[in-house]
Amino acid sequence: MESKINSELLKHSTAHVLAGAVLEMFPEAKLGIGPAIENGFYYDFELPRTLIPEDLPLLEEKMREIIKAKHPFEKAEISIEEALAHFERANQPLKLALIKDLQKAGNETVTLYKSGNLVDLCAGPHLKSTGEINFKAFALTKISGAYWKGDEKNQQLQRIYGVVFQDKEGLKNYFHLIEEAAKRDHRKLGKELDLFCFSDLVGPGLPLFTPNGTIIKDELQKHIEKVCRSYGFQKVSTPHLAKIELYEKSGHAQKFGEELFQVTSHYKQNYVMKPVQCPHQTQIFASRARSYRDLPIRYMESEKQYRDEKPGEIGGLQRVIAITVEDGHSFCTVDQVKQEVKNMVEIIQNFYTSLGMWDNHSVSLSVRDYTHPEKYIGESSDWDLCEKMLQDISDEMGLKAIKHEGEAALYGPKLDFMFRDALGKEIQIPTVQLDFATPKRFELEYTTNEGGKAHPVMVHRAILGSYERFIALLIEHFAGAFPLWLSPVQVTILPISEKFSEYAEEVKTKLLENDIRAQLNDKAESLGKRISETEKQKTPYILVVGEKEVADKTVAIRTRGVKEQETLGLDEFVEKVVREIANKK
Ligand SMILES: [Zn+2]
Ligand SMILES: [Zn+2]
CATH class of the missing domain: 3.40.50.800 (Anticodon-binding domain)
Structure with missing residues (x-):
């Protein structure tokens, strides 16, 4: 068996082959840049005419010839002056601009790579020769516009995207996945199976669940509430509005800023459409005197919350402005935190197992950025305690959580759960978060067994997260064939x-x-x-x-x-x- 080629080198070297092919088709083409990207590569060009899809097979044919010619990638290191002279003669203004940037940054030399007819400014590295690319394992996939250096003030170029794999099986699998993804697209299936719809009169980002879609949503809710009830969660229901002071106190007003929907009443009262559920629930806790004997107190609700999104970013069920969130909080003593978190992990484990998704999971222990403690609220001793506790839980439950520094929430560390859907896409939904800070901000307290007062710890948990995003995920995961x-x-x-x-x-x-x-x-x-x-x-x-x-x-x-x-x-x-x-x- 042939040894595997480094995929970054493969992708980037194929971008050079594309540039060579474009120069054959358009000798006057001006070359931009051509990096490797997640699934392949692209190259930007200024061309004498707009490309059409029919150009892609012609370019692919030229690329195959360049590959079969087995041109070596020949490296030359030359002075900036020589490079400027070369690309001046070659009439390549974009490359000249790049060299001038390198000159400004203090470089005295640059490297050029020659492969066939193409001499490109590039730091490398590359394959040894174009012949290492499998000519049956690449394809050009898309044409789009792109601004030079990604800046809309600059000129617009034409970008050609491509993919490349080790062998033709890889390319075949790629096309198969693309086809499957299109078949499973939740917007397409949502219409065919009559699950949800949108109305211009209601507005974008505001999905309407039809009778069929509502059944799915209600079944999920019934299931999750039943499981959580067995762990002591009680259902609560809170309004969609609150005075802005609530979110000023919780810190969400500053955090969400422009994403908050503000509503001013006829009587000049300023309200906010709730962006999260937690602050409302703290007020239910605060409504009565609490004793250590009452704890843990666990609330759950499935209610709407609202985030203002840029109109261009709204689409399907993935990004909506009215979000139905399945949310829950446990108020407990420090001694109870560990068991509470374990319970929540168990709930998450059972829920995703019942959907056949647990097999493909991974867990992240998201902790502070130790070099920037000022980015977080709360005592550092509380943080140490919480992080150790989550690590112990991971060890005891065999979660194999991988530590990610700097990924913690503002108020505490958390366990995040990731899954891969049927197409291999990573999804992060469930999370369990420890929070010492919010109860202090809201002055929540309970009477301890010594008769003193103490702040409870708040454990936030999301199991399915937002119903909208979760249903989109389920539609695509099951291709509409629900359990x-x-x-x-x-x-x-x-x-x-x-x-x-x-x-x-x-x-x-x-x-x-x-x-x-x-x-x-x-x-x-x-x-x-x-x-x-x-x-x-x-x-x-x-x-x-x-x-x-x-x-x-x-x-x-x-x-x-x-x-x-x-x-x-x-x-x-x-x-x-x-x-x-x-x-x-
Ligand atoms: Zn290169
Ligand atoms: Zn919360």
Whole structure:
């Protein structure tokens, strides 16, 4: 087997090959820069005409020729003056500008790399020759505009993007992933499965959940509340508005600044649409005298919060301005913190296991930036204690958390959980955060067992985070084929013909009585057409009923993703589905 080529060198060297190909097509092209990027590379050019998609295959063909010619990358180190003279002669003003920048920065020499017809200003390094690139393993993917040096005051250039891999399998996998991502796009599936919509009158960034989407949202909420209730969480409900003073005291007014929606009432009262839930919940804690015997006190809620976003950054469910957040806090004593955090980690673990996502997780222990303690609030002794506690929890629970300095929240260290979705994209949602500072700011206190007063510790936790982003993630992760318990329609009944509608109705009633979300499709269309329509909706079970089923009181079952059809007695089928829903299969 051939040894693997360094992927940075490969990507960057292929950018040189692209520049060579562009110079062949447009000898008057002016070259910008051509770095390696996450998935490949790009190169910026000033060209005599606007590129069209049809240019890309022509350029690819020229690139293949350059690769097959096996041009070595020849390095030359020359003085700045010589370099200026060279690129002056070559009429390459952008390269001249780069050399002048290097001159200003105090460089006396620069390096040039020659490969075939291309002489490029570049620090390197590169492959030994263009021949090391596999000519079957690269592709040009996109043309876009780009400003010189990324500054919109500068001239606009044309950017060509490309990808390159070790072998043609790599390229094939890449195209497969792109195709899958497009098929799974939550905006596309959200429309096809009728889960949510937007209205120009309501406004961008304000999604409307349809009946189907609302079922998914409610099922998630019911599930999470049930689990959290078993750990002592109590549900609370707080208004969407608060006086700005609440957020001045919590520090969020300064932190969120322009992202806050401010509302002035007719009576000149200044309100803020809540950007987070925590401050409201502190006021429920503060509403009564609390004793050490009452702690931990745990609140949870699934309510909206609001963040003003730049209109250009709003899109689909990923970035919205009205966000439904599943939020929870535990107020406890220092001695109780460890157990509280362990409970929350367990909740997170169970929740993501039930969705089949836990296998692919990693954990970050996000601690202070020790060189800049002034960036945080709270006592350094509290911080030491908390960081050690989270480290112990990670060790005891086998979380293998990796320490990340400088990633802590303003008020305390935290455990962050990362997952990879079905396409390998990293998602960070759940978090458990320790907070000594907020209870002090709000003067929250409880009576200790010695009769004195002490501030509780606040543990913040998010499990699924925002329902909007989480549902977008679920749609893409499952490609719309939700697990049974989350499916808006769990069973669709199709009578073979009108003659069997009465029995089909009977089946539907029986399912509904057992809390199974069932629907009947007895439209005057062929059975084949109705089956394929239902399959497109990704319904977990399709029941076909005809003469035999009516006579035997059975149902013929087509299970999503299973080839063989199965027949069961109606009661048996109901039992099976009820059990599967309860088990979150
Ligand atoms: Zn280079
Ligand atoms: Zn919070």
